[in-house]
Amino acid sequence: MHNDEIDQHFVERQRERLLGLHDELVRIREGMAADEEDLGETEGDTTLDSGDLSQDIFIREMDASIGEQVERRLGEVDRALQKVEEGTYGLSDDSGEPIPRGRLEAVPEALRTVEEQQRFEQERRPPI
Secondary structure, three states: OOOOOOOHHHHHHHHHHHHHHHHHHHHHHHHHHHHHHHHHHHHOOOOOOHHHHHHHHHHHHHHHHHHHHHHHHHHHHHHHHHHHHHOOOOEOOOOOOEOOHHHHHHOOOOOOOHHHHHHHHHHHOOOO
């Protein structure tokens, strides 16, 4: 299958965008690791009251959530770059159907059509 909405020039521009996004996500991940290291070093120096402890727990949970999002997105960027090399960029990983050019412009690391992505996210969510 082939995506008729995209040409080699578009794919090359997307490859450059993906490489920039990859570098940005790696910098974020490294910055978070450095922040965590700094936090660990200063933690032993202070005694936290219950309010400070609650805030510290909240910040750590937020950092963990952001870290998971960065890792997930980095994996998607790496997969999209792999698809560029394979010649399958712009085709869904799930169905092989073409991903619309507009979606790829908005989300260069898109691996699925919008409908497939919605189904994927619904299946991933734990039941309430």
